[in-house]
Amino acid sequence: MSDFAQTLLLTAKLATLTTLLLLLLGVPLAYWLAYARFRGKAVVEALVSLPLVLPPTVIGFYLLLAFSADSGVGRFLVHTLGLELNFTFGGILIGSLVYSLPFMVQPVQAALHNLPHSLREAAYTLGKSRLTTLWRVLLPNIRPALLSASVLTFAHTVGEFGVVLMIGGNIPGQTRVASIAIYDAAESLDYARANHYALVLVGLSFAGLLLLAAFTKRSASRLL
Amino acid sequence: MIDLHLTKPLQTAHGPALLDVRLTVAAGELTAIYGASGAGKTTLLRLLAGLSRPASGHLRVGEEVWYDQARGIWLPPQRRSIGFVFQDYALFPNMTVRQNLEFALPDTSGKALVDELLELMDLGELARQRPQQLSGGQQQRVALARALARQPRVLLLDEPLAALDVPTRLRLQAALAAAHQRFQLTTLLVSHDYAEITRLATRAVELDGGRVVRDGVPAVVLPVANATPGFRLTGTVVAAVPSATGQTLQVRVGEEVIRVEVDATTPYQPGDMLVLTGSVQRGR
Numbered sequence: 001m002s003d004f005a006q007t008l009l010l011t012a013k014l015a016t017l018t019t020l021l022l023l024l025l026g027v028p029l030a031y032w033l034a035y036a037r038f039r040g041k042a043v044v045e046a047l048v049s050l051p052l053v054l055p056p057t058v059i060g061f062y063l064l065l066a067f068s069a070d071s072g073v074g075r076f077l078v079h080t081l082g083l084e085l086n087f088t089f090g091g092i093l094i095g096s097l098v099y100s101l102p103f104m105v106q107p108v109q110a111a112l113h114n115l116p117h118s119l120r121e122a123a124y125t126l127g128k129s130r131l132t133t134l135w136r137v138l139l140p141n142i143r144p145a146l147l148s149a150s151v152l153t154f155a156h157t158v159g160e161f162g163v164v165l166m167i168g169g170n171i172p173g174q175t176r177v178a179s180i181a182i183y184d185a186a187e188s189l190d191y192a193r194a195n196h197y198a199l200v201l202v203g204l205s206f207a208g209l210l211l212l213a214a215f216t217k218r219s220a221s222r223l224l
Numbered sequence: 225m226i227d228l229h230l231t232k233p234l235q236t237a238h239g240p241a242l243l244d245v246r247l248t249v250a251a252g253e254l255t256a257i258y259g260a261s262g263a264g265k266t267t268l269l270r271l272l273a274g275l276s277r278p279a280s281g282h283l284r285v286g287e288e289v290w291y292d293q294a295r296g297i298w299l300p301p302q303r304r305s306i307g308f309v310f311q312d313y314a315l316f317p318n319m320t321v322r323q324n325l326e327f328a329l330p331d332t333s334g335k336a337l338v339d340e341l342l343e344l345m346d347l348g349e350l351a352r353q354r355p356q357q358l359s360g361g362q363q364q365r366v367a368l369a370r371a372l373a374r375q376p377r378v379l380l381l382d383e384p385l386a387a388l389d390v391p392t393r394l395r396l397q398a399a400l401a402a403a404h405q406r407f408q409l410t411t412l413l414v415s416h417d418y419a420e421i422t423r424l425a426t427r428a429v430e431l432d433g434g435r436v437v438r439d440g441v442p443a444v445v446l447p448v449a450n451a452t453p454g455f456r457l458t459g460t461v462v463a464a465v466p467s468a469t470g471q472t473l474q475v476r477v478g479e480e481v482i483r484v485e486v487d488a489t490t491p492y493q494p495g496d497m498l499v500l501t502g503s504v505q506r507g508r
Contacts, residue, residue, distance in 0.1 A: 118314035121275050124301040125308040126328045126374050136327065140318035 003172060004193075008200060011178040014089070015157040018096040019104075019150050025097070026104035026149075031134060033105070034112035035120075052102045060166025063095050067167065085167070092168040092175050096157045103153045111145030112138060144216045151212045155205060225251045226378065226410060229281040230271050230291075234434050236262035243267055243434035249427075251286070254404055254411040256425035256442065258418075263431040265414045266311075269380045272412065273308050274301035285378060307371030307409075309381045313363045315355035321366050322351040328373035341369040344406070345399055361392035365399060372403055379404070379411040386416065393417075394458060394497045397424055418446045419458070457482075457500040464492045475500065 033045060051059060065071050067085040069078045077083040085091035115138060123133040139146065161179045168175030170184055178197050185194035226249040234241045243264040249255050257265045270276040272283065274290070277298060283291040290299045316324055325338045342348050345365040355363055364384055371379060381400075385393045401424055404411050415421050421428050422442045430438035430445065438445045459477035466472075470488035474481050475498065484500065486492065 116312060116314065118310045118312055119316065121273075121301070122308065122310060122314035122316075122370075123327075124275070125273055125304075125306055126370070127302050127330060128327075129302060137316050137318070141316070 004196065006173050007176055007178055007181045007197070010089075010173065010176065011158055014093060014096060014177055015154045017093055018100055018157045019154045021093075021097060022100060022104040022153050023146075023150065026101065027108055027139070027146075030105045030108035031112060031138075034109045048105050049102045051099050056099060056160060056162025057166055059099055060095060060163040063091070063098070063163070064167050067091055087167070087169050087171060087175060089168075089174055092164045092177070095163040095167050096160060099160055099163050100153045100156045103156050104149050107145045107149040107152070108142065111142035115141055147215055148212055151208055155208060158201065158204075225249065226272075226283075226285050228272070228283045230268070230278045230283060231280045232264075232267055232271060232276065232278050234262070234264050234267060236433070238262075238433075241434045243271075245431070245434070245436055247429065247436065249410060249412070251410050252408055253427060254413065254425050255427045255429060256421040257412060257414045257429050257431060258416060258421060258446075259431035259437075264434040265431055266382055268431070269308070269382050269412060269414060272378070273306050273380055274299060274304050275308075305375075305377040307374050307376035307379045309364075309367050309371050309379075309384045311382045311384070311386070313355070313367040315363055315366055315370070317354065317356055320352050320354055321347055321358075324355065324366060324370050325373045328370045330375060334373065334375075337375070338373060341372055344402065345369045359392075361388050361396065364388065364392075364396060368396070368400065368403065372407060375407075377410060379407075379409045381411065381413045383414050383416065385420065390499065391497050393420070400424060418442075421446060455500075455502060459498060459500060461492045461494050461496045461498060463494060473498075 029048070033041065033048070064086060066073045067077060068074045077085060083090065085094065119137055119141065120133055123137045128136070158177075159179060160177075161183065164175060164177055165180060165183075168177075168180075170176050170180050176184070178201055182194045182197045182201075185191070185197070226247070228248075229246045230243070231245075232243045234243050241264075245264070245268055257268065259265055267276065271278050271291075278291060278293070280293045281291070282289070282293065285305075289295070289297050290304055291297060316327065319327060322338065322342070325341060326335075329335075329338065342351055345368060347362070347365055347369060350358060350362060350366075355366060358366065368381075368384065384400075385396055388396065397420060400413075403409070404424075413421075413425060425442050428438070428440065428442040428445050429436055457477045459475040459482065461473050462476050462481060463474040464471050466488070467485065470486050471492060473484045473486060473492055475484050476482075477500070482500070492498065
């Protein structure tokens with residue numbers, strides 16, 4: 001496989017896994033934040049949103065420290081779990097999950113919060129558990145938000161640079177994703193190569209947004 | 225039978241108040257709750273349904289204890305046998321009318337009940353539509369049918385008919401009375417409409433500032449402050465025949481049938497509802 005294809009494939013793998021895992025982790029978190037009332041909720045919300053405002057290199061730097069065997073967390077990861085995360089795919093995957101978390105949680109939380117409360121209450125009075133209510137009533141009615149959150153998470157992960165560079169470096173087939181490859185090619189004055197990567201990303205992003213618009217329009221017309 | 229004593233702090237327009245209601249409702253009774261807004265009517269229904277937690281008291285329905293502060297019992301809404309009809313209907317937009325009803329079934333064996341309810345509420349034609357395609361009155365009938373599909377012992381209605389025009393209201397009141405009869409329900413209905421209360425309820429309870437201030441037979445306890453010199457009767461056309469000037473109608477009002485002459489601009493048909501108004505002339 002050519003270097004070019006390998007890099008694009010790795011990028012797609014990272015973004016897909018990040019999106020799927022964040023659907024699994026982010027939706028319950030969004031549900032909790034949308035409906036639970038507890039002390040310190042503002043703190044949790046600020047933590048979830050932190051990656052939006054922090055420079056990616058800062059996130060990457062602290063994750064690099066946390067993953068290295070010199071830190072307490074890192075010692076546990078490396079020696080007890082046998083997880084070597086710095087400069088591996090697993091490491092940049094965790095970095096991506098942290099970095100893209102608010103892009104999944106915030107839209108889903110807002111959409112759940114904006115659904116009429118009576119929908120949830122009606123399902124409860126009909127004897128349905130919280131889980132059944134979430135699965136059969138709430139999630140189907142926020143499909144447009146789930147879709148756009150997924151697309152944004154995917155795109156945001158494709159576009160990340162600082163976090164991956166800090167914890168992943170530039171190892172072909174392991175941690176070299178498209179954005180790093182562009183930087184690498186431009187650094188070595190290989191503009192043609194940088195341009196190939198960049199064009200593919202522009203094309204994919206544009207197609208993604210068009211698809212999203214088509215889907216949201218369709219599901220909005222079905223729901224409204 | 226429902227036996228309750230429930231308290232809960234209320235936020236009213238006149239500052240905080242305490243809801244403190246004692247009620248005993250016989251099985252099969254249709255009780256109307258009325259009173260100024262902020263009196264605690266909706267709060268009382270929500271406490272009964274388990275959608276809000278009371279501050280203290282107890283709530284027994286038949287042999288079951290749904291809430292007892294002293295014994296630390298509080299059943300969540302899922303474990304109470306209730307049908308709740310919300311003011312905003314709360315139909316699920318992602319399901320068709322039929323799916324809304326099927327979702328409410330306690331188990332999958334109730335398909336026949338769904339068909340019966342669709343028939344009873346005159347929704348057969350609309351079964352495959354989604355709620356957002358329906359009119360207000362149609363949505364209301366779906367909400368009532370869905371609450372009944374759960375096969376509850378207690379039916380709670382929070383001003384279900386307030387947003388509807390008069391003919392739709394009358395049809396729904398008829399549907400509600402039929403359902404109450406057919407399913408042997410104990411029903412609590414929040415309403416502002418004295419005519420509706422008189423027509424449907426066997427008992428009317430007025431709340432004010434969180435307390436019961438009046439309780440009894442609707443015709444006796446309901447205020448007559450807005451008594452007018454005229455009359456206003458609501459009836460159903462049972463027969464309509466053309467006449468020289470328009471139509472001659474026979475209109476059933478309660479037990480009576482009244483003959484009425486109308487002009488023919490909008491011809492009536494048997495089954496139509498109409499409101500007769502007029503004033504009483506002193507005879508010679």
